[in-house]
Amino acid sequence: MVERRQLEYFVAIVEHGGFSHAARALHVAQPSLSRAIGNLERELGVTLFHRVGRQAVLSNAGEALAARARLVLRDLEAFRAAARSLGEGAVGRVDVAATSSSGLEPIVSIVAELRERHPGVTVSVSSADAAAEVVAMVSQGRCEVGVCGSAQRPTGQGLVAHHLRDEEFLLVLPPGTRPAGNGPVVRPGELRGMRFVVTGQTTAVRALFDRFSATVGELTVAAEVSDRSVVLPMVLKGIGAALMPDGWADLARRAGAEVYRFAPAERIAQWLVHRGGPVTSATRAFIDTTLARVQATPGTDAAGR
Template sequence: MERRQLEYFVAIVEHGGFTHAARALRVAQPSLSRAIAKLEHELGVALFHRVGRTAVLSSAGEFMADRARLVLRDLDALRAAARAVGDGLAGRVDVAATSSSALEPVISIIADLRERHPGVLVSTSSALSAAEVVAMVLQGRCEAGVCGSAERPAGPGLVAHHLRDEEFLLVAPPGSGIADPVEWSDLRGMRFVVTKPATAVRALFDRIAATVPDVSIAAEVGDRSVVLPMVLRGIGAGLMPDGWTDLARRAGAEVVRFSPAERLPQWLVHRSGPITAATQAFLDTTLAGVRLAGRAAAEAPDVS
């Protein structure tokens, strides 16, 4: 079995067929087909069912897909480790993150990483939920992930580090005059711009709506980046993680805290197996930032 065969197989799975995979890989489709036929012969099983011009994963193919990704990740880790010894740290790390985590702490991590290791490229992939982040890491689609979850993320071979407690805030249109901090009971009669189900922000809204009378949805959006523009246009209020605070205030929105505070733990996750030197640098930079923030918090004066 050759690395090239696994790369071709994963490309067919991810691009939805031989034609699209051949185009993405810039290889002739007959060459791709021959490589997969050879792989199937070596394994003794069919990886795809051919239905007309469509290729559908067989049960053996489904079993192989995630494992092939992980093998390719492990091979990359070995290659990168060897290269780092001779040429200095360089490479790419694929990071899965929910939208709020992609804003903070991932942006700060990337900024710190660029200072420490300018040869490392971070590529982020968006996920709707913590469960999706964990799945992307365990399946080998990404090498690390950052997400918010009330429970510690778990899975076979998964390592999870607590980063911080993210705080959710109320963001209201300019001139709303919302009290700061605000209690749930103060939200009676308010209309909200909300994301679709499965996100942590939507879960918070659903809890509020189930408790506070006359709370309603003004708009439901699939793209979370349009929530703030809608709030600024007066369509409704929004719920946002604290990473949006500076941007929302600079744009003119009113940003207030909840009393009691609404918080959600954020986690860094990765597999326990071999990782690339670039991924290790990402992990080390992230955890160094956590330790630095912890020391700063411990040394801060008590103003209570």
């Protein structure tokens, strides 16, 4: 019979990149880890790892079963957490995947509410570059919940998606500067000739910049960054303007940047995704808090302008 411990060891080897690293992370002797995996392989009747020298490489069967092992462990934890919650209320940890703008809002506000309503819940947030990565992290069991912006409803086997709101993209300028039109809003044509700090190719913000670049023309890339947390500091230093989701609006204004909305508004749907079926009490608390917050603030305008 396959044991939970064997699945935990298997997933640890996959995530830590080898037997020795996994043994150190789990605080077990490497021979014990090897024996457990050998027993698991015999129980399943497949080879999970190919031993190449001192390296362990996932086999085709190992690749196929890694995500399933994560999901089984998630389901077991959901079962145990449900039992604990009968006497203690929502407790435990929820792993959340989020793109950068979603990691700022609504995640920050949700964590603040959870702290008040469910002090026994801890939130661990993993960063993702794009909505597709968020969906993959939830589908494969690496995270229990995801929050992301996507023009299309996220889909995947066994996934549930809730529309949260329409996130708005804003133009953020260095302190003391104004768009060419000098109006309260900016039209795409007014971007012509401007220099921009842009993010990597996979982000929704970069897709918007590329669209403006193709339709408006004469947009210059002053800097391209993979770490989106440095975009605002570069704007504040005058390196260039930036297109940013509205979750950054308050922070940008407090830092001294000029923030403008587009006319017509540029928006993208923001989604909460999770697997269907049983979830831990901590995950249920996160989902319920998120959806309650949306229902309590219909039509929220985070851009504030």
